[in-house]
Amino acid sequence: MSPQNNAPLYLDDLSVGQRFTSTEHEIDEAQILEFARRFDPQPFHLDAAHARETLFGGLAASGWHTAAVTMRLIVGERAPFAGGVIGAGAEIAWPGPTRPGDVLRVVSEVLEITPSRSKPRGIVSLRSETLNQHGEVRQLMTSKLVVPRRQRHAADGLPELAAASRPARAC
């Protein structure tokens, strides 16, 4: 994901409804097997013939592999957020498995911004759909990201007032 002018985004720069689209990554059978051997060595992720006899009906990437590739696409060439993409947690669902040949991209949208009361940062709730080349959703994730505020010099104005104008929910 890249912000328009490529400058990293602070909490102050984000707004609800803002959207980001990643570049693409093609998953092939070799990647699926390699990830599965290391982290999820189950037959439906390791053996196409066996996988056809299972619930998956064919070789499927581990959901955690789809999650890892999604993270890679969100981070992009350079993390879109100042301080990086730092997740405190996430809710994740896999409506259907990623298959060999799937070309994944991630479309993300800011759902909620919750500034901290005590610290110069906040939590951004980001909804990310991981889609394949057919537009099928392979992963749906809502993550809680820690994003810093822009540091202000005293001469810049009244950060206390700026803080007071934000929603009162603390994190």
Place this chain on the structure above:
Amino acid sequence: MSPQNNAPLYLDDLSVGQRFTSTEHEIDEAQILEFARRFDPQPFHLDAAHARETLFGGLAASGWHTAAVTMRLIVGERAPFAGGVIGAGAEIAWPGPTRPGDVLRVVSEVLEITPSRSKPRGIVSLRSETLNQHGEVRQLMTSKLVVPRRQRHAADGLPELAAASRPARAC
């Protein structure tokens, strides 16, 4: 994770409160760097000196790396559940980062069992804590797993009655 006698467990064999403990896996710096290079190439996962200047205060594994290792530990030598460990989704939180030298183990507990009304399977809600050698929680996850029912022959009794005795929530 391994059930006691190593036989894979069907939905019928599970009960709320049932617990499983995995074997252990030690995370070292090389593993952290390798995962990060591939899936989460951010300075605090790639460069110990830089990481000390960040929110993490030192080299930290990607949360998705902790998630992938957790999956490896849950799957174990052989998946504890009949049909494998098949996740439809999960809620995940990282209260603190996994560090080089952390020895991880996973303690899981069955929270809820929801048989399908129409299919010979159900959804098991499993809460999994990933702990290091100091007992610090490095990941907290509640996952929804698809677990098949034991197939019954007609002569075995009345599966309809068995089904009726279960909670009525469908999935």
